[in-house]
Amino acid sequence: xxxxxxxxxxxxxxxxxxxxxxxxxxxxxxxxxxxxxxxxxxxxxxxxxxxxxxxxxxxxxxxxxxxxxxxxxxxxxxxxxxxxxxxxxxxxxxxxxxxxxxxxxxxxxxxxxxxxxxxxxxxxxxxxx
Amino acid sequence: xxxxxxxxxxxxxxxxxxxxxxxxxxxxxxxxxxxxxxxxxxxxxxxxxxxxxxxxxxxxxxxxxxxxxxxxxxxxxxxxxxxxxxxxxxxxxxxxxxxxxxxxxxxxxxxxxxxxxxxxxxxxxxxxx
DNA sequence: TGCTAACTTCGACTTCACTCGTACAAGTTC
DNA sequence: GAACTTGTACGAGTGAAGTCGAAGTTAGCA
Numbered sequence: 001x002x003x004x005x006x007x008x009x010x011x012x013x014x015x016x017x018x019x020x021x022x023x024x025x026x027x028x029x030x031x032x033x034x035x036x037x038x039x040x041x042x043x044x045x046x047x048x049x050x051x052x053x054x055x056x057x058x059x060x061x062x063x064x065x066x067x068x069x070x071x072x073x074x075x076x077x078x079x080x081x082x083x084x085x086x087x088x089x090x091x092x093x094x095x096x097x098x099x100x101x102x103x104x105x106x107x108x109x110x111x112x113x114x115x116x117x118x119x120x121x122x123x124x125x126x127x128x129x
Numbered sequence: 130x131x132x133x134x135x136x137x138x139x140x141x142x143x144x145x146x147x148x149x150x151x152x153x154x155x156x157x158x159x160x161x162x163x164x165x166x167x168x169x170x171x172x173x174x175x176x177x178x179x180x181x182x183x184x185x186x187x188x189x190x191x192x193x194x195x196x197x198x199x200x201x202x203x204x205x206x207x208x209x210x211x212x213x214x215x216x217x218x219x220x221x222x223x224x225x226x227x228x229x230x231x232x233x234x235x236x237x238x239x240x241x242x243x244x245x246x247x248x249x250x251x252x253x254x255x256x257x258x
Numbered sequence: 259t260g261c262t263a264a265c266t267t268c269g270a271c272t273t274c275a276c277t278c279g280t281a282c283a284a285g286t287t288c
Numbered sequence: 289g290a291a292c293t294t295g296t297a298c299g300a301g302t303g304a305a306g307t308c309g310a311a312g313t314t315a316g317c318a
Contacts, residue, residue: 037253038174045171046306075308080266082306099264099315116245124166175276204278209296211276228285228294 027101030090032109040114043089047126048072049082053091054121056105156216156223156230161238164219169243172218176255177201178211182220183250185234 044050052070072079083103086092091110092103110118173179184199201208212232215221220239221232239247 036256037249038176038179041170042174045167045174047167048306050167076265077267077308077310078306081308084266085305096265101265114249117249120166120243120246127165177276205295206278206280206297207276210278213296214275225295230295 025095027087027094027096029087029093029106032090032106032113035090035109035113037114039089040091040110040117043085043091044121046082048074049086050121050124051126052082052086053105053118054124056092056103057107057118057122154224156225158216158222158235159219161219161242164238164242166243168218169220169239169246172214172220173250175211177203178215179250179253180255181211181215182234182247183253185221185232186236186247186251 044053052072055070070079083092083094083101087094087103090106093106094101094103096102105118107118173182181199181201199208212221212223212230216223216232219235222235223230223232225231234247236247
């Protein structure tokens with residue numbers, strides 16, 4: 001992921017950028033050494049959450065995405081629940097951009113602690129029934 | 130422990146049961162193409178079941194093992210529950226040897242469908258607390 | 259100042275999974 | 289056949305997790 005917090009010599013006067021010049025702090029999440037396999041597996045054992053993580057991995061991972069970007073047909077309160085579960089298990093990182101809460105997969109951390117796991121998520125396809 | 134299913138010729142009357150084959154048939158289990166990642170992850174998200182699978186993988190995998198072999202400090206009915214869950218998810222194969230029901234990991238099937246997953250189980254260690 | 263959008267928090271409901279006691283079944287051994 | 293061993297089946301209790309409506313919070317904006 002490219003570091004975009006570098007102070008540019010040209011002071012930004014344009015304010016409608018999708019990405020603020022300073023990256024917001026991530027919401028509370030477990031440190032890489034606190035990631036637990038059983039917790040990560042448990043949080044990934046849900047088809048909806050597998051869909052979320054897989055979509056994050058496949059499409060434009062270099063950017064964060066809002067909850068609404070996924071186009072999931074669930075109430076917002078349900079989505080909040082699942083995104084929170086993913087974040088507290090250490091699978092995704094969430095940052096607050098003004099009103100929006102954007103997410104991306106902690107790919108480097110997961111590849112370090114559980115190599116190959118995200119490849120299984122990418123290869124996953126929903127059940128056909 | 131080797132299988133001891135050899136029928137003794139001193140049996141007075143052969144019941145109307147079929148002659149036992151060399152290797153007992155596996156208990157009902159999903160075919161390899163029916164293995165579902167979300168189901169396998171869900172069944173492996175339990176520390177006790179991770180312990181069972183990891184022990185099967187690490188110690189003398191070439192043999193089947195009975196439930197009692199694991200030395201788990203749980204009632205038998207609880208162990209039955211977990212072994213059944215593992216078998217129905219496709220993680221282990223169980224065969225009936227007389228009184229005993231022996232289990233081993235479906236390593237080849239899992240490596241084919243979910244490469245790298247069992248390596249994560251082997252590398253897993255229980256939480257220290 | 260008030261409206262809107264994006265998301266959270268709360269709470270209730272439901273469903274599901276884990277735990278385990280009890281009873282039962284099937285081989286083994288004496 | 290009786291006792292023992294190994295494990296299953298059933299069912300109840302408990303707690304965790306998913307679902308989602310309703311109300312609240314916050315940032316941007318007119």
